[in-house]
Amino acid sequence: MLTIERLSKTYKTGDTALSEVSLTVPKGQIMGLIGPSGAGKSTLIRCINRLVQPTAGRILLSDMDIVSLGKSDLRRQRRRIGMIFQEYALVERLTVMENVLSGRLGYVPFWRSFLRKYPASDIQRAYQLLDRVGLMEHADKRADALSGGQRQRVGIARALAQDPELLLVDEPTASLDPKTSRQIMRLLTEICVERGLPAIVNIHDVPLAQQFMQRIVGLRAGRVVFDGSPDLLTEDA
Numbered sequence: 001m002l003t004i005e006r007l008s009k010t011y012k013t014g015d016t017a018l019s020e021v022s023l024t025v026p027k028g029q030i031m032g033l034i035g036p037s038g039a040g041k042s043t044l045i046r047c048i049n050r051l052v053q054p055t056a057g058r059i060l061l062s063d064m065d066i067v068s069l070g071k072s073d074l075r076r077q078r079r080r081i082g083m084i085f086q087e088y089a090l091v092e093r094l095t096v097m098e099n100v101l102s103g104r105l106g107y108v109p110f111w112r113s114f115l116r117k118y119p120a121s122d123i124q125r126a127y128q129l130l131d132r133v134g135l136m137e138h139a140d141k142r143a144d145a146l147s148g149g150q151r152q153r154v155g156i157a158r159a160l161a162q163d164p165e166l167l168l169v170d171e172p173t174a175s176l177d178p179k180t181s182r183q184i185m186r187l188l189t190e191i192c193v194e195r196g197l198p199a200i201v202n203i204h205d206v207p208l209a210q211q212f213m214q215r216i217v218g219l220r221a222g223r224v225v226f227d228g229s230p231d232l233l234t235e236d237a
């Protein structure tokens, strides 16, 4: 479970991106984050993965306070949060399998004989994940040989290879066509429910959010202006 308490961020420039945002995301819940450009969505995601240091407030993942982690703890704990990106962020010249395995390490080595470095149990698990995202027969292809939808499936499998306790998903379908977008959102939501994994999805496509998210949080000017079921979302939220 993720608990955010009165989280605020004011950048050095004086821009206040978040003002006392409080949220709880329980296990298995997939929460869509919407709002106009500049609302603070990216800042919220970056505070949770600590690319940005909040000005005030607390972020608790289970009982760990992310805001107060020191550098070495942060490195050790990063694996607990899985990231999925708009442009997939795969290593294009590595294989699908190698990309998935890199999730275990939390960094991406570039040498080729890379599979040998992993215990058999990691490799077996990576195959299970590839099977789950429907890419088993593509395991040995290079990432740059895949379509956008397939790449995002690799991105999902890589994030899951970390055994994360939380998924942060940044506009996962922004580079995909509508049909592929729906397939990816369906896969993501099913996986979160199966694993009891909480997820926050920065999603600019409101109809897609309404179709797939269990809950929507609307941000505007750094504040929560809507928090509820997608059915309750109105035009001006």
Ligand code: ADP
Pocket: 011, 012, 013, 015, 016, 017, 035, 036, 037, 038, 039, 040, 041, 042, 043, 044
């Ligand atoms: P969104 O993701 O909803 O578009 P952002 O979190 O990117 O919103 O931005 C929220 C506010 O914070 C905006 O006013 C933006 O200009 C400001 N902001 C974002 N990143 C930075 C930064 N690195 N330095 C200064 N201001 C920033």
Ligand code: ADP
Pocket: 013, 015, 037, 038, 042
């Ligand atoms: P996004 O598309 O994710 O909302 P933006 O295009 O708003 O991102 O911002 C791109 C980059 O510029 C981000 O790294 C963000 O932190 C930074 N940024 C945004 N607004 C500002 C700002 N006012 N001052 C400095 N950096 C900013």
